Amino acid sequence: MSDLRSLEADLERSLRRLEPRTKFAEAFAQAETGQEVRFERKTTGVTREPHLRGAVIRAWGGSRWIEAATSSLDARSLEAAASSLEHSLTKSAAGSAPPGESSTLRKEWTDRPARPGRDLSSEEMIAFSRDVFGWATAVPGVQNAQTGVGWSEEERFYLNTAGARCYGVLNRMRGGCLAIAIENGRAENDYAFFGSLGGQELMGYLNERRVTETARSAVDLLHATGAPAGEIPVILDPSTAGTFAHESFGHGTEADQFVRNRSYLRPILGQTVGPESLTIIDQGSYPGGWGSVLFDDEGQPGQRTVLVDHGKFVGALHDRETAAALHAHPTGNARRSDFLSRLFVRMTNTYVEPGDWTLEELVKEAKHGVLLEHATSGIEDPQGGQMQLKVNRGRLVENGELTTVVPSVALSGKVLEFLQRIRGISHRADFEMSPGYCGKGHSDLIPAGTGGTYLLSTAVVGPA
Amino acid sequence: MSAAASTAFDAADRLRAPGPWEIFGERSRRYEIHLNGRSIEMIRGPILIEGYGLRLFRPRDGGMGIGSQASTELTEAGVRAAARDAEELAKYSAFPAKSIDLPSGKSGTGDGPEVCDPNLWDRPLETLEGFVDALLQPFEGERDVEPSFGSVRATLTETTITNSSGLRVAYPHTTAWLELAVKASGGPEGAAPGEYWVNDTVRRLETRDLPDRVREWSRLARDVRRAKSTPSGELPVVLPSAILPTILPAVIGFRFTGSARLRDLAPELGTTWAAEAVTVRDDGRVPWGIGSSPVDDEGSPQRARPLLDRGQVAGLLYDTRHAGAFETRSTGNGWRGRALIYLDWRRFLGPPVNTTSTLSISAGKDGSDAELIEAAGDGIWLQQLGWAVPDPVSGAFGGEIRIGYRIRDGKLAEPVRGGTLGGTVMAPSGHPSLLRNVAAIGSTPVLSEWVQSPTLLIRPLTVAGQN
Numbered sequence: 066m067s068d069l070r071s072l073e074a075d076l077e078r079s080l081r082r083l084e085p086r087t088k089f090a091e092a093f094a095q096a097e098t099g100q101e102v103r104f105e106r107k108t109t110g111v112t113r114e115p116h117l118r119g120a121v122i123r124a125w126g127g128s129r130w131i132e133a134a135t136s137s138l139d140a141r142s143l144e145a146a147a148s149s150l151e152h153s154l155t156k157s158a159a160g161s162a163p164p165g166e167s168s169t170l171r172k173e174w175t176d177r178p179a180r181p182g183r184d185l186s187s188e189e190m191i192a193f194s195r196d197v198f199g200w201a202t203a204v205p206g207v208q209n210a211q212t213g214v215g216w217s218e219e220e221r222f223y224l225n226t227a228g229a230r231c232y233g234v235l236n237r238m239r240g241g242c243l244a245i246a247i248e249n250g251r252a253e254n255d256y257a258f259f260g261s262l263g264g265q266e267l268m269g270y271l272n273e274r275r276v277t278e279t280a281r282s283a284v285d286l287l288h289a290t291g292a293p294a295g296e297i298p299v300i301l302d303p304s305t306a307g308t309f310a311h312e313s314f315g316h317g318t319e320a321d322q323f324v325r326n327r328s329y330l331r332p333i334l335g336q337t338v339g340p341e342s343l344t345i346i347d348q349g350s351y352p353g354g355w356g357s358v359l360f361d362d363e364g365q366p367g368q369r370t371v372l373v374d375h376g377k378f379v380g381a382l383h384d385r386e387t388a389a390a391l392h393a394h395p396t397g398n399a400r401r402s403d404f405l406s407r408l409f410v411r412m413t414n415t416y417v418e419p420g421d422w423t424l425e426e427l428v429k430e431a432k433h434g435v436l437l438e439h440a441t442s443g444i445e446d447p448q449g450g451q452m453q454l455k456v457n458r459g460r461l462v463e464n465g466e467l468t469t470v471v472p473s474v475a476l477s478g479k480v481l482e483f484l485q486r487i488r489g490i491s492h493r494a495d496f497e498m499s500p501g502y503c504g505k506g507h508s509d510l511i512p513a514g515t516g517g518t519y520l521l522s523t524a525v526v527g528p529a
Numbered sequence: 530m531s532a533a534a535s536t537a538f539d540a541a542d543r544l545r546a547p548g549p550w551e552i553f554g555e556r557s558r559r560y561e562i563h564l565n566g567r568s569i570e571m572i573r574g575p576i577l578i579e580g581y582g583l584r585l586f587r588p589r590d591g592g593m594g595i596g597s598q599a600s601t602e603l604t605e606a607g608v609r610a611a612a613r614d615a616e617e618l619a620k621y622s623a624f625p626a627k628s629i630d631l632p633s634g635k636s637g638t639g640d641g642p643e644v645c646d647p648n649l650w651d652r653p654l655e656t657l658e659g660f661v662d663a664l665l666q667p668f669e670g671e672r673d674v675e676p677s678f679g680s681v682r683a684t685l686t687e688t689t690i691t692n693s694s695g696l697r698v699a700y701p702h703t704t705a706w707l708e709l710a711v712k713a714s715g716g717p718e719g720a721a722p723g724e725y726w727v728n729d730t731v732r733r734l735e736t737r738d739l740p741d742r743v744r745e746w747s748r749l750a751r752d753v754r755r756a757k758s759t760p761s762g763e764l765p766v767v768l769p770s771a772i773l774p775t776i777l778p779a780v781i782g783f784r785f786t787g788s789a790r791l792r793d794l795a796p797e798l799g800t801t802w803a804a805e806a807v808t809v810r811d812d813g814r815v816p817w818g819i820g821s822s823p824v825d826d827e828g829s830p831q832r833a834r835p836l837l838d839r840g841q842v843a844g845l846l847y848d849t850r851h852a853g854a855f856e857t858r859s860t861g862n863g864w865r866g867r868a869l870i871y872l873d874w875r876r877f878l879g880p881p882v883n884t885t886s887t888l889s890i891s892a893g894k895d896g897s898d899a900e901l902i903e904a905a906g907d908g909i910w911l912q913q914l915g916w917a918v919p920d921p922v923s924g925a926f927g928g929e930i931r932i933g934y935r936i937r938d939g940k941l942a943e944p945v946r947g948g949t950l951g952g953t954v955m956a957p958s959g960h961p962s963l964l965r966n967v968a969a970i971g972s973t974p975v976l977s978e979w980v981q982s983p984t985l986l987i988r989p990l991t992v993a994g995q996n
Contacts, residue, residue: 102621107791109623113614115599115878116607117580130571136578136601149575187621209792245792245922250957252794254922286923294949294993295761325565327677327710329721405576405875407563444916446931448677448712448724449753451947453915453929473920475949477929477993506678506708507728508870527761527949527993529918529927 067118069094069222070232075140079122079147080226086154087124088162091225093362094120094138095404099217099237102187104194106202106209111187114217119404124150125163134405165385166395167227168364174233178264182216182238185265190214193240193268200273201244204280206287208247214240214268223364233359237512238267239500244280246287253286253472255279255439255457260355260500260512282439282470286458289472292528293461298434299476300427300521303497305456306490307515308443311415311503312452313480314345314372316445318380319398319410320387329450330378338378339484342420345373347382349397349413355500356413356514363399367413370396384410402509409505414498416516420490427489427521429465435526436460436467437474440499440515450480455529475529483522491519533699534687536603540581541691543608546616548693549629553826553865553881554581555689557874560653561682564709566675567665574654579603582865582877583611586629587619593626593853594619597880625791626853632828633694641823641831642814644702646733650685656734657681657705663736664709667743673716674747677724679709683734684874690828698828704819704873706730711743713750723753725932726913730871730978732817749912752944753932759948759994760935765908765968766950766990767901767936770975770982773890775917776926776963778979780954781809782885783921785836785844786862787851794922796842802955803964806893809837811846812981813861813886819871820864820886820979827881829861833889837964848883862886890982893970901986903939904969909992910934910941911950919954924962927951930992948994952987963987 076092083090096118103110120143121134131153133146194212201210216238223231241258257279259270301309314330322328349358349367358367363385372380381391384399387410400411428436439457446452454476461469495518503513536554544550560574580601587594596619600611648656660681668675683705690698707729714722725746768776789795796802803809813831815821824830827849835843847855848863864884866876895901902910915929930950935942956962971983 105792107625109621110595111618111621112880113598113618115580115601116611116614117599117601117878119578119601129569132571132573132576134573134576136580187618191621245794247793250796251960252922252924254920294991296995322678325677327712327724405559405578407561407571407573441920442916442918444928446724446915448710448722449946450721451915451929451931453949455916455918455928457920473923473925473927475927475929475951477915477947477949479947504870506680508706508708510870525948525993525995527927527951528991529925529949529951 067096067220069096069220072138075143076120076224079143080224082147083124083150083154084226086151089167089226090122090124091223092120092122093401093404094222095220097217097219099215101213101215102190102194103211103213104191104198105211109191121404122146122150124154126154127161132407165389167225168229169227170360170364170366171230174359178236180265181236182264183218185216197242197271197276200276201242201280204277204284206246206248206284207244207280209245211243223360223362225364229364231360231364235262235359236264238263240268240271242271242276242279244283246283248287251287253283255282255286261353262357263353282458285470286472289470292459292471292474293435294527296523296525298431298521299524299526300431300434300436300519302436302438302519303495303517304499305437305440305454306417306517306520307499308440308454310345310417310517311412311513311515312443312445312454315347315412315415317447318372318382320381320383320391321410322447323381324387324390328447334378336378337376338481339373339376340487341376342490343373343376343484343487344418346371346418347412347415351414351514354414354498354514356512358397358400358413361397361399362401362408363395365395365397365399367397382410382412384408400511402511406509409509411505411511412503412513414514414516416498417490417520419493419496419518422489422491424491424495424519427491427519428462428467430488431462431521432465434462435471435474436462437476451477452480453477473529474526476524476526478524483524486523487520489521495519534689536579536581537689537691538697539603540608543605544612545609546585546612549586549631551584551631551692551827552581553690553877555686555877557684557686558653559684559874560657561680562657562661563680564676566677567668578874580877582880583615584880585615585619593624593629594622595624595850596622599878624850626850629849629853631692631694631696631849633696635697641700642818642821643816644732644821646703649683649703649705649734650701653683653685657683660734660736663739667740671743671747674711674713674750677710677712682706686874690824692828696828698824700823702822703732704730705734711746711750713747713754720754723750725749725753730819732819749932753946756932756944756946759930759945759992761994762992763989764992765905765986765988767905767908767910768985768987770980770984771977772911772914773980773982774978775914776919777888777954778885779919779921780924781836781888784955785846786883787845787847787855788883790845791851791854795845798842800842801840801958802842803837803840804967805840806970807837807840807964807967808891810835810889811885812889815887815889815976815981818887818976825861825863826865826876827859827863829859831861831886834860846883846885848881851883888980890974892972892974892983894972895969896972898971898984901969901971901984902936902941905936905986906939908936909945910936914950924954924956926954948992950990950992952990
């Protein structure tokens with residue numbers, strides 16, 4: 066692994082060069098290493114992270130930010146990036162300081178997992194993927210499976226002219242199994258996957274029992290009857306409840322949308338929006354979270370932000386500018402997809418706190434409806450207050466019991482109506498955090514964790 | 530950018546590895562203007578990135594070990610480090626091709642379809658700024674409508690491809706991407722604001738039709754505010770061409786390829802998978818198509834390739850790897866940068882995948898949009914889904930209706946919103962699917978990102994609403 070700290074003098078020099086022309090500038094450098102194996106019946110693929118390192122320099126131009134980025138980290142390229150900013154700053158009125166608090170945090174995070182992914186040999190990664198493939202395809206009806214495992218080490222280094230200096234390495238492990246069942250030309254699939262900060266210990270998630278269940282589910286889907294259509298009671302499984310948290314009170318609480326007057330939630334900050342049992346959190350400091358940050362890209366530490374507290378909408382996610390505009394404090398949610406992309410207010414790990422129901426009690430309470438399982442995606446509508454959740458499979462609830470498996474389902478609903486119809490949330494033993502990728506608009510994907518337990522409400526669902 | 534890029538050629542000069550090998554190089558400049566309402570929030574650029582993706586092909590155990598490595602290090606040491614990694618990875622990779630037939634020859638910039646906007650190329654920031662001015666100006670005439678969030682981003686790229694068979698290709702191309710949240714508000718007290726989301730990737734920036742487009746987006750944003758609940762049922766649905774890129778390429782771009790054939794998921798040639806009126810080609814030479822270029826990302830020349838001929842499977846698409854597996858020729862369908870979102874400025878970072886360029890659905894004889902609406906009788910005009918999220922394996926697609934229109938008595942009626950619409954893009958005989966249920970095809974194809982198609986009438990698709 067490269068050590069970006071060796072660039073400190075060059076980055077400092079670039080920032081110092083800008084100081085006569087701006088009240089504030091910051092530099093963010095990034096490098097990543099990693100390896101991934103993908104295994105199928107006829108192919109094995111082994112890939113490594115690109116040899117790609119780079120930096121972005123951001124400076125306050127008096128009324129707006131200006132940035133320049135480079136994928137070369139030699140002193141000359143950094144100098145050129147600073148020079149282009151210097152030129153732009155000459156043209157702007159740089160008299161004022163940027164809005165908000167500048168980080169002065171000075172800290173390094175260099176802890177490594179006890180058994181980091183990088184200690185795995187290619188042979189070991191292939192053997193693991195082959196084992197998972199073997200478990201999946203041992204299930205009658207499963208013709209193929211796409212399995213794999215990967216690790217990455219992402220190095221992030223942040224400096225600013227206010228004195229902040231943050232350095233850290235994020236060790237991530239991920240893996241998965243997509244089981245594919247084919248019959249008479251019809252194909253169905255189901256999946257299991259994991260992704261967290263950590264090391265080889267995480268690979269235990271893809272054990273024989275879980276993979277076999279996933280493979281059997283793919284076969285069940287081949288014979289699944291039509292998905293329900295209409296407004297009915299819905300129980301979200303933990304992965305879907307997490308996606309719900311992300312899409313409902315995640316995107317809408319990114320305070321840049323408040324400042325743009327683009328969030329339907331802004332006018333109801335402080336109001337009761339759901340039942341007493343509902344608490345939604347965003348936590349960049351979540352231990353091991355896929356979306357966890359050591360420090361955000363303005364040098365603020367990851368932290369826990371309560372968004373909905375026992376049914377009351379109490380908080381939003383901030384960067385320095387939105388915090389200044391709304392009389393709040395930065396929450397450690399200023400994130401760049403990478404050094405080539407701009408910074409936005411983004412979520413980290415967003416989850417619904419557990420309640421005190423059991424799944425059996427929720428099923429009985431629903432009486433007739435559908436249990437939505439294995440979330441595949443979600444999308445928000447921060448202006449209109451709608452949300453869409455999609456799952457790979459469901460199970461009908463009939464007379465208070467789980468019955469038939471149904472194929473992929475989409476849920477549509479108004480978030481506030483959905484919240485008001487929540488009738489129960491299951492207990493901590495059901496809690497799961499899931500890894501995913503989140504976009505802002507249609508771009509700038511970042512790792513984001515979502516979590517929750519089973520949750521019962523009512524919404525429109527249909528086949529998808 | 531001063532001299533013409535030679536990224537791949539420079540890397541090849543420093544590569545000390547036996548063939549077969551391939552190097553895909555790119556040098557890109559990126560500029561972005563971000564909006565907050567009608568104000569410019571941020572200007573970014575130049576964002577410079579130059580790099581290459583190297584692939585080595587090594588026969589092994591009766592098949593092929595393929596090692597790939599991407600890098601931005603163009604020094605001798607950097608290229609050798611990338612080659613070392615690729616060589617090592619090839620030892621562990623396995624692909625069932627006895628040989629790989631890499632394309633050879635030379636191609637210049639003038640040999641392909643138009644893919645480079647000269648204004649954007651020569652004056653990127655000025656062109657972006659001019660576009661933003663032209664974009665914002667018509668909003669001044671729209672009462673109670675304004676943009677709330679958005680950006681215009683342009684990438685100017687010089688692509689170079691070379692390989693051990695003597696191929697040397699270089700061509701410039703541009704892409705521009707507009708995203709814009711158009712918000713309608715005000716009016717009678719109590720009406721919530723409405724938003725229409727614009728998301729469009731193009732090869733060139735044109736300002737001529739912006740007043741008409743802003744007027745249309747504003748109408749849609751206003752209609753979101755007054756939209757009614759979606760009905761439920763198996764209904765005729767009219768799909769304009771603009772919505773098809775979110776539904777079709779993910780499924781057809783996988784199932785009609787050698788990649789799917791290798792997984793026993795491709796349809797058999799000559800079997801019927803669509804209504805008789807449906808003829809589909811993959812065409813990498815559509816002028817200004819985002820999927821167009823003189824060659825694919827392995828250097829194979831572009832052309833039109835039949836996929837469905839009057840409902841029957843007429844061909845599959847291959848890149849060099851999958852052509853090698855089935856002892857056939859590449860059809861020019863090896864493409865980079867096709868992830869969840871199109872990474873137009875960092876395509877060299879990942880190896881090529883076997884997929885479509887521009888899906889082209891042949892014009893039908895069923896006339897204008899108004900005639901298709903009339904033929905639908907009682908149904909839905911689908912303007913925008915939340916996210917269709919098509920599943921390439923099962924073919925399932927669907928999502929929330931963000932804005933659509935009820936069709937009553939053969940005419941567009943009130944706007945509808947909420948609820949879901951979905952189905953399966955393609956399914957075997959005996960199962961309903963979008964392709965089998967095509968009931969009418971309009972007469973005028975329109976290019977929308979990855980699809981060139983007329984408006985389609987599907988009878989039926991499943992719609993689920995509160996009613």
